[in-house]
Amino acid sequence: MPRVPLEITRRDLLKSGLAAGAAGLVGTNGLRGAPAMAAGPDEDAWYRQGEIRTTYNVCDMCPWHCGVVVHSVDGVVHKIDGNPHDPKSRGMLCPRGQAGVSFLYDPDRLRAPMVRTGERGEGRFQEVEWDFALDLIAQKLNQIKERSGQESVAIFGHTAGDSWWAEHFAQAWGTPNAAKPSSSLCISPREEASLLTFGTPVGGHEPLDWAELECLTLIGSHIGEDSRNTVMQDFAGLHGRGGTIIVVDPRFSSAATKADHWLPIKPGTDTALLLAWIHVLITEELYDAAYLDRWATGFDQLAEHVRDMTPEWAAEITDLPAEAIRDTARAMAEHAPRAVIMPGRHVTWYGNDTQRMRAVFIVNALLGAYGRHGGMYFNQAPYIQDVPHPPYAVAGSAGGCAAEPGDDDELGELPTGPTGKARADGARETFLQGPTAMQELIDPMITGDPYRIEALICYGVNLLHSVPDPERTKEALRNLELFVAIDVLPQEHIAWADIVLPESTYLERYDELFTMAHRTPYIHLREPAIEPLYDTKPGWWMAKELGERVGLENFFRWDDLEEYLTTRLRSVGSDLDDLRDRRGVIVQEGRPFLEDFEGSSPFATPSGKIELYAQSLANAGLDPLPVYEPVEDPPEGYFRLLYGRHPVHTFAKTQNTPVLSEAFSENELWLNDEVAVELGVADGERVMLENQDGATSGPIKVKATPRIRHDAVFMAHGFGSDAPELTRAHGRGASDTKLQTRYALDPICGGAGLRVNFVRITLEA
Template sequence: MARVELQITRRNFLKTAFAGGGGMALAGREIGRAVANGLTKLGTPPAWFHQGEIKTTYNYCDMCPWKCGIVVQTVGDRVRKIDGNPLDPKSRGMLCARGQGGVSFVYDPDRLRAPMVRTGERGAGKFQEITWNDAFDQIAEKLQAVAAQYGPESVAILGHTTGDFWFTDYFAQAWGTPNAGKPSATLCTSPRDEAALLTTGVAIGGHEPMDWDAMRCIVLMGSHIGEDTRNTVMQDFMNAWGNGAKVIVIDPRFSSAAAKADYWLPIKPGTDTALLLAWINVLIAENLYNREYVEQWTEGFEQLAAHVQEFTPEWAAAITELDPELIRTTARVIAEAAPAAAIMPGRHTTWYGNDTQRMRAAYIINTLAGAWGNEGGLYFNKSPYLEAYPHPPFAITGSAGGCSAEPGAETAELPAGPSGKIRADGARTKFLRGATAIQELIEPMITGEPYPIKALIVYGVNLLNSIPNPERTLEALKKLDLVVVIDVLPQEHVAWADYVLPEASYLERYDELSAVAYKTPFIQVREPAIAPMYDTKPGWWMARELGMRVGLEKYFAWETIEEYLNTRLMSIGSNLEKMHEAKGVVIQKGKPYLADFNGASPFGTPSGKIQLFSDELAVAKLGGLPEYEPTAEPPEGYFRLTYGRQPVHTFAKTQNTPVLNEITPENEVWINEDVANGLGIRHGDRVWLENEAGTRTGPVKVKSTQRIRPDLVFLAHGFGSVAPGLSRANGKGASDARLMSQYKLDPISGGAGMRINFVRLVKEA
């Protein structure tokens, strides 16, 4: 509309100008400009929002798993801009760099365009196009062959990102496999969630329940807000900072968040538990804990007090290489702000294999501060009310879950599949509790123990860049009967698929509703802004097509996704149309504070009290109280490999997104400047990283900086993919995953401790 209008304006203007003699000079200038513009083709086009009618759709972001509510603006058939939804409790109208880059992700020319079947060796990346029909017929046949020979449990389904529900949860349960896993559990949040379940009986869930608005003291333990750019967390953190909350950052690296801190504790890696025990010691020894809260809501305080008596700041100082007075001071700062003080649970907590105990120590401090359920401390998340789709009973119950851990306590029995088998990941034998340990599903593919896994469906999991020991993963991939990969981009692991199913991106599809457990629970809807591009299809459609071919018709009784969604929304008196009118989000009332429970206990432990001393862990001989457990030191010439985020990329997913790739095309290896100088390595040099097993990655740029301790190097995660289909990201930077030849299994949560790998820097030949 706007463009047409402009053209008319110009023509009219010329006419008038020619008609009136006085306008001649102006007309001449106008013609001259038109000629000049024509010559140079430089006419500035009007801004996109003046180029036609704007169609607005509501969605939740898929650029990271945080799911900010977004407003998508489309002109014609092209998405032009994504903004935060001002009504959404998470985005509040703002977005991070990745969310802003969504348009570029969708229009990445490297996207997978049509279903393909493998023609060469597995891993060779040779494929030919196939129709969706043929692809599903063949996949269904092979899945049923595996089920017939080994049982349906021998199909593993791994999923990540916002559409994984259809495969890891819905299809997996309908089909009957307990071997459905997500990297967000045991490669990320399991320790903090299991620790929470063991201590308070309340899972942390997707969103750390920090009561930011009223916080007076924030403790970040490895959480690097600002590099980890979860939108809401950045907003809340900086607001709290602006309100004058004291910030304590425990990090061996001077992170962006550490630069904002009032107290930075440059701790020796792997010694956090010692610091936490010393803090507990100070809080109790100096009588700084919330006695009333402890008496009312906890059990095991006497054992705890006795346990930490010897863990003085001086004891911890020798281990953590921190000043004992700084340890004392910071403990007092926490106590002073209590109960409006908390150690942030964080997300990626699978560090050294003893992580659940470290998280328990942190939660004990939060308890001594009286933070749980008090304003300014840690509120109680509530899930929104929303009924599930009324499907017939599943073949197996217990989904893979997201960040919150299932299936819960040790006493709960693990669900078995149709042929009687429980999970193959070693739950209850190798580790005590927790969600499916995704990395432990690799082993049965190779060894056939406890039973073989023969088929694998991968939805959005970057197999080789997320699961440690990628060499083992490759070995496993070679042994499988069937590998199906569903993705938007030709990621590294796509080359190992038998069938590649290209998915329509989040802006091109309806999807499962996002029901967010939060201080104010809410429900987000995903509306397609444009039709699926190329020959791509939404995940829900693929799950259904597959289901219909393997005898699961009864679970997919809905004809269209709209029907499915409207059925679910009926339970809250809504439907898709109403959700659109409500601008994509419905917010419900929460129950965040202790006071909201009218004296009843919100804590889910058997006694309804916070377990400072864990009976369950004591019985399992895993330690009723947290203890500091030293981790191996790097050998001479090697550095501990730590890893984390940088602001514009998510995992190994967005490195190829043009606009984000432009900002950060590759990662850098951080090393202490003085150490680098000693090695004759300069800032900006390119080096290879080599671990003890001789595995190499790189070359990668050196960031020689004062911002890091001398005994470790740091690498932003997700780079160094070897994926020729990713024209921008292929081979850029170094892959931390490739260097993780080993990990240490957390015997409690099943988490894979990955910070136990050591690397050296090898100058580029």
């Protein structure tokens, strides 16, 4: 029986360096500076208690996926360090990375498979054996398939293990209705825009050549708040060497405090600013003409398109001074091609987001930055073969951070959307042209239009804190024949499940190899540091066991994941022992810059060039060049609801993690200090929020500050849980998702723009 420590205390974590990590990045020697060490040798220290076992893993506390080294003694994990051989972590971790120990030993974890005994939403369950739970799911799935077809089953997935469900299982089973919030609620606009402009997606890791970068522009990217380890290291490096930083944000964010230019833009007007920048670069001949001649098409149409989009035109729209718009365009051009607008993450804002991201990439192209030193390099996925299996029943549609070009190679001819991306229609129509949009699969569960989705398998998605309008989602869950929830923690939606399957954390399981698209493509191992705690199982094991019960055994022709991983690794001359000898990572050579292509084109667009003018959009009846579309202003008495991240938390995943909860337990509402005075609200006072449709959330503590515009409020995402089983997260702060009862659907990528919601402030009852 695996050991479960009764409690990991803050003192233990101080010894392990985690408390130091809560203040910032922690290096490989995480013990440095910890108070316990300063006092001298500690005879009780964990590292004196037995043989230290070292294993290699990939941090799952956020999607940045830093490579880590895990130290355990006698079946107990004590310490996690950054893997110095990993190109992403470079031996450093953020506070959440070190809090993986605290996440593992969270006493609130799900412990055994359960079957619902009460009404949906009541949260009453009975623990059952794994065989019973899996047999029951298989029986229900087969009944639904026979009656209504495979497509009546939807599969949602999030976190690194989601490829087993939202990709492999979904495609083998034959449903196109697989979706990931990482795509439809986060990065799908930038991935589609990059495909349209450059012919390849951005990939999980924005490919900035930070070492030689001279000028960085951030539009709504909150480096330091969105604390992606290596990005913070690189941003600090750029700032430290005096690089030029331009920040466009309605809020004086942490990154804005380091900026040379802060543009406090009116929310929703970013495309107008981008078009004016394009106007300045072209009319003042600040663009890289030789680069565009060689590598781009559509320049003349672009120049004509922006002819009248002057800084004065944009100033009226954006609330920014025309001179500031002109100066920042010139600042970028002064450093070109070592100047980049960062693609960013979570770019689903207003529903016209693919067009806005096209404008971002067009600016980068005018600066000659793509494929150039100091600009953006070409990401490449590492070479490695898959484990053979029969052809999938449908193509992948879930999208997400890990999607790489070439995934659909084996599928042959399939219908294509306006971006040329292969789609699987099955017997009926899919809903959208781009990657399947998770939020668009909720309505068919309620209305049956265009057909009823009868079952949902939800892997690692915190459903009621991800999909907009949670009350609508609850209505959908009530209508389902079968709702299976797979998770580590008893998140809010678990109470609505028919069957709950508890997953082992990333520290207790093998998983699919991490094949990272990067300047130096690399492969990283995830292996267990300890046996699974309680009666939990890895997600891959559940997918295989269920697959074998529903007739998909040919897609799981391996006994366990060690065999699966070894088969893949053999294709690159390695195996598990060899990978451990290499400290868990195999690094390959990439072709990051234009000169590495020896005359061939790195741009996989139909023209083989950067497409400033997107003919494929024109062919689909969509704007081939970005167009500014005004968005609705807040009604009288309301503020635009902006949301983002806090550095010690990830989405709605870590609020219950003991040591992170201790560091930051509830979110705050940023409210302009002058507006606070007008409303009679004091700094620190708790208020309730009500949106334009009457949805409420709170109470939430007000942070009255001059660092935000008068017309918007801001809060960190992921708080305000209603799950009593989450003893630390329950009832702490307010939920932004509850206040997002509207979204604007992007017609190109299917992303859900969530910044179209407004809130008013009421005093706490």
